[in-house]
Amino acid sequence: MCALDVRPAIGTDRLILRGLTRADAPALAELANDPGVVGMTSQMPHPYAPADAEGFIDRARRADPRVEANFAVEHRQFGLVGVLAFDEMAPGKAEVGYWLGRPFWGRGYATEALTAALRWARADWRRNVVWAGHFADNRASGQVLVKAGFLYTGDVEWRPSAARGEPVPTRMMVWLA
Numbered sequence: 001m002c003a004l005d006v007r008p009a010i011g012t013d014r015l016i017l018r019g020l021t022r023a024d025a026p027a028l029a030e031l032a033n034d035p036g037v038v039g040m041t042s043q044m045p046h047p048y049a050p051a052d053a054e055g056f057i058d059r060a061r062r063a064d065p066r067v068e069a070n071f072a073v074e075h076r077q078f079g080l081v082g083v084l085a086f087d088e089m090a091p092g093k094a095e096v097g098y099w100l101g102r103p104f105w106g107r108g109y110a111t112e113a114l115t116a117a118l119r120w121a122r123a124d125w126r127r128n129v130v131w132a133g134h135f136a137d138n139r140a141s142g143q144v145l146v147k148a149g150f151l152y153t154g155d156v157e158w159r160p161s162a163a164r165g166e167p168v169p170t171r172m173m174v175w176l177a
């Protein structure tokens with residue numbers, strides 16, 4: 001299966017969302033090797049080694065672009081700052097997830113990236129419903145999702161966390177184009 005071609009990349013004032021390459025692995029691993037980052041995600045382990053980044057990038061590049069879209073989030077000045085990904089867990093159930101390295105928190109980058117990614121998902125990926133879930137103790141991510149237009153469904157699912165080693169209550173949200 002061919003890798004997702006995201007040319008032209010998605011551009012915003014400060015960021016570029018583009019396909020991942022093997023050259024991203026060292027920076028990705030350095031930013032992700034932080035329990036405060038991976039502990040808010042389901043699948044990322046802690047510690048997060050360069051081999052984890054390489055494996056993630058290789059899987060992302062092999063993914064079927066009809067059901068999965070993985071973007072490097074690159075700052076125009078600072079380079080790679082994080083990752084944003086869509087994954088269709090089941091037909092009609094595209095879910096978005098994202099993370100930024102700690103040095104880049106608190107500057108509106110996640111909201112900027114997610115808002116642009118949703119525009120892409122509607123216009124290019126042809127999705128008019130996108131789901132998301134944030135761990136109940138991750139209020140910053142809830143705020144990002146609210147600012148991007150997601151609404152709480154009221155459902156709480158227990159989702160795994162590889163880094164925490166136990167399931168975590170996860171507040172589900174939905175976005176309608």
Ligand SMILES: CC(C)(COP(=O)(O)OP(=O)(O)OC[C@H]1O[C@@H](n2cnc3c(N)ncnc32)[C@H](O)[C@@H]1OP(=O)(O)O)[C@@H](O)C(=O)NCCC(=O)NCCS
Binds near residue numbers: 038099100106141144
């Ligand atoms: C969650 C994360 C993506 C936020 O990225 P960011 O670029 O700092 O987000 P933004 O700056 O766009 O917005 C963050 C919002 O959360 C708010 N916020 C931050 N910490 C908060 C807290 N403890 N409680 C409530 N709101 C909080 C900020 O004030 C801001 O809202 P505002 O603009 O209305 O003031 C980033 O912290 C991260 O990558 N964390 C680790 C991985 C993760 O949580 N991924 C998401 C999994 S669902």
